[in-house]
Amino acid sequence: MKIRYAGLIAGWVLAGLVQHGVADFGPLVTTEWVAERTDDPSVRLIEVSVEPGVYETGHIPGAVNVSWHTDLVDNPARDIVNRENFEALASRLGITPDTYVVLYGDPNNWFAAWGAWIFKLYGHERVALLDGGRKKWNAERRPLSTVPPTVRRTQYTVTTVNEDLRAFLPDVVKAAKGEANYGLLDIRSPDEFRGRIIAPPGVQELAVRAGHVPGAVNVPWVEAVNPDTGEFRSKEELQAIYAEQGVDGSKPVIVYCRIGERSAHTWYALTQILGYEAKQYDGSWTEYGNAVGVPIENPSQTIWTGQ
Amino acid sequence: MTDIPATPPAPSPPPRWRPLRWSIALCLLAGLVGAGFYLHGHDDYGRAGSWALLSGAVFGYLLQRSRFCFFCNLADWFTERKASGVLALLAALAVGMLGYTVIYGAWVPYPDAGFLPPRAHIAPVGWHLVVGGLAFGLGMALSGSCLSAHFYRLGEGSVRSPLALLGAIGGFILGFRAWPFFYMQAMADSPVIWLPESWGYTGALLLQASVLAVLALVIWLRAKPEPARPPTPRTLTGILRAVFVERWPGVVGGVSVGALATAVYLRATPLGVTAEWGRLARLAGSRFGWISDTLPGLDSLRGCNPVEAANIFSPNALFVIGLVSAAAIGGLVAGQFQPRKYGPLHLILALIGGVLLGFGSLISLGCTIGTLLSGVHALAVSGWLFGAAMVAGVYVGVQLMIRIE
Structure with a gap:
């Protein structure tokens, strides 16, 4: 009986410690x-x-x-x-x-x-x-x-x-021109990346140019999650998914999307789960694709017609 | 046997100007309102503190005005076959049960998923509830009320209530000492039964409603007719008297308590009155080394747990302060602040009854309010088991008191 009490109390104390969030x-x-x-x-x-x-x-x-x-x-x-x-x-x-x-x-x-x-x-x-x-x-x-x-x-x-967690337009332009040792990761859909569309149908925030930042690779954000549960994939799976596009932690990377929020999701996977160095570019395509005089890669050659 | 004559009251005395009583009532009212505002703006208490005080006040006023007292109503039934009080209790159970289910619909859309609704008083179903219920019922009969009614009767100048509440502190300390035994033998391995988990909301509601309906029907059929209440005169004085002086019809109190229980569950925690009193007993007991610092399982169970408070006044303390103050306002204005003289025997019985009340409510983690009312509202079997044992305890206690007297 005494042992039962002691075990119970020990378990209770332990549960108390664990409960305190550490x-x-x-x-x-x-x-x-x-x-x-x-x-x-x-x-x-x-x-x-x-x-x-x-x-x-x-x-x-x-x-x-x-x-x-x-x-x-x-x-x-x-x-x-x-x-x-x-x-x-x-x-x-x-x-x-x-x-x-x-x-x-x-x-x-x-x-x-x-x-x-x-x-x-x-x-x-x-x-x-x-x-x-x-x-x-x-x-x-x-x-x-x-x-x-x-x-x-x-x-x-x-x-x-x-501040080093955040990239601004000049940082991205430098990376695009090869003047800074930064990789670029575009997490939008392949159609947006290739310039077939400027933005997904129905969204309000547009850029006046299609395509992506020169030198960027494309891993849509959704690749990082298990579609059934919404959970992040395992560390090993994430490593393999990004390594396939050359993002392997060997050099810092700038992540962007359309308005700069979903890219935080990929930023989180890269920096917090994989431990890579990455900056989140919150200006994203709605800033870059509207900026005057910056280099753009547009494989689909889609032209903005104001329609 | 009870402090206050049963409903319907004898024709109340003609209204008399009682400046002292009215001034005290006004001061209490001003104090409640002021404290409500003060707490609301206070960093440590905020909305929750203000809500606890004012909802406690509404509860206390309801209890006092409608004489929503579990013991008096049960005793009226056992001794005089008066139905109105017991029907009021059943109405409170039914209304709160419906209100809780409305909230459950938003909070726990899938009752069968294996998760209990947040904070609801759903306890293990073990024989400790039988022991606790019997002790509590007996304690009610000996001391004249349950704990919530002793709190509201403080405001009516009851002489027995302070003794019973003092005895309850002793009962709590005994309960804390016995806690490890009861926890190990009765609670740890007992099932926690929440009816909707296996019956769904519809099934659980129908089941509980059927039991309440059968009880109400049996009581209705076996009751002795009560004299009809005289109609309220259609004058301003008549209405004011009906609201502030005459006892409210029991069922008004019952339905209102059910509605308040729903609101309080939505905004804070289920209704309960013993947590703070138990905490004070725990503090006192620990200080003198009567209670072990580690009480296994106490914090993991759901009910009126006497747990550490972050501030000087816990939300439950504010609730009880509001309850006592508003009941005092109700009693003073209605001229029901009537201290009565008791012989030494009754005073000793009140103390002993208080000990049983404290012990029973600690073992059951709540009283007529926290375990019975909030448990049945929560669609928990624990509320029913405690309630059944408590009614049995009251029955035995009433017979005992008849012999003694």
Whole structure:
């Protein structure tokens, strides 16, 4: 009987330690990991969904909502949220420099990955994605909540800004002209890459030129995920997929897409899962394809006619 | 046997101007409103703190005005075959059960997926609930109320309630000492049964509704007719008296408690009144070395768990403060603040009853509110088992009290 008690108490203490968020924290956490920590004050779960209003209809219990088009950008200028507003946001979300920040969102964590990139850029160390995001949570038919949690406000201060995680137009032009030792990775669809179309049908944000940045290789973002679960593929599979296009970590790479958000998803796979050096170019094709006087490769020769 | 005469009340005394009572009631009201605003703007408490205080106040007012007291209503049934109070309890169970299911639809779309709804009071179904329920029921009979009613009766100037609540602290400490035994023998390996998991929402609702309907029918058929309430005069004074002075019809209280339980579950945690009292007992017990610091499994179970609080006032403490204050307002305005004299025997019984209440609610992780009401609302078998044992305990206790008296 005594042994049974001792084992029970030991197990309980151990469970208590694990509950405090330190174990198994990596660039990706599982749905089980999150389910066990919905009330853990050292973990802040953040939903960043592409579609507004999804959070309100039901979110993972304990998750706070962050809107990508207001909270994470610097309106009215086209830029990411500035340092001051990021500090205000993190304070409002009750985050301290020691908080384990876990992001998730709708289709395949696109904007959650973009949020993760911004947290990394502003020097927050402990950042993870819930692997599979909403898609996997819902597929496992787990409970949701409609009540935003009450979080205690903090005073968050950014101490380092990792500007090297971000590429600007001049960096991309240098890489395109071969003046910088950077690879270029275009994660849009093959049709966009080859210039057959300027943008997928129905999207508003256009460029006036088709094609891609000279020297770029094409690995569509979707290659990185398992389509059934929305989870990232295994490290080995990811290595092979990117190595096939010459992205193997031997030199730093600049990742871009159309508006600069989905590319954060691939940026996350390259830097956080594979440990490669990569910059995310958030200007992406809607900046590059509209810029005057930059070199462009357009295999399909599609011409913009204003139609 | 109870502090307050059963419904319908004797014709209430003509309204009298009682400046002291009214001033105290106004001060309490101003205090509640002010504290609500203050908490809302406070970094440590915020919306949740304000909500806890004010929802507690609404609960306390409802309990006081409609005499929503599990023991009094059950005792009225056992001793006088009065149906209205027990029917009010059944109405509260039915309304809350429907409300919870509406919320479940949004939160747990797939009840068969193997996940329990967040925070709902769904506990292991073991014989500890029988022991806890019997002890609690007996404690209700000896002390005159359950814990939630003792809280609201503090506001009516009850002399027995402070003694019962003091006894409950002792009962909690006994419960903490016995916890490892009950956990190992009764809880650890018992199944947690949430009806929708195997029956679906429709099946679970139909099952519970059928049981409630049968109970209501049996009670209705076997009840003695109660005198009809005199109609409310269609004057302003008549309406004011009906709202602020006369007891509300029991069923109004029952339906309102069911609706409030739904709102409180949606915004915070299921209704419960013992968590904070248990926490205080745990603090006291640990301080004097009466309780082990490690209580296996306590934090892993769902109910009114006495857990560490981050702030000076836990949400449950604010809820109970709101409850007691608003019940006091209700009692003072209605002229029901009536301390009664009791002989030493009743005072000792109140203390002993309190010990049983504390012990029973710790072993069952809740009382009539947290385990019975919030458990049945949650479509949990644990709520029913505790409830059945508790009713049996009340029955035995009522017979015992008749002999004693």
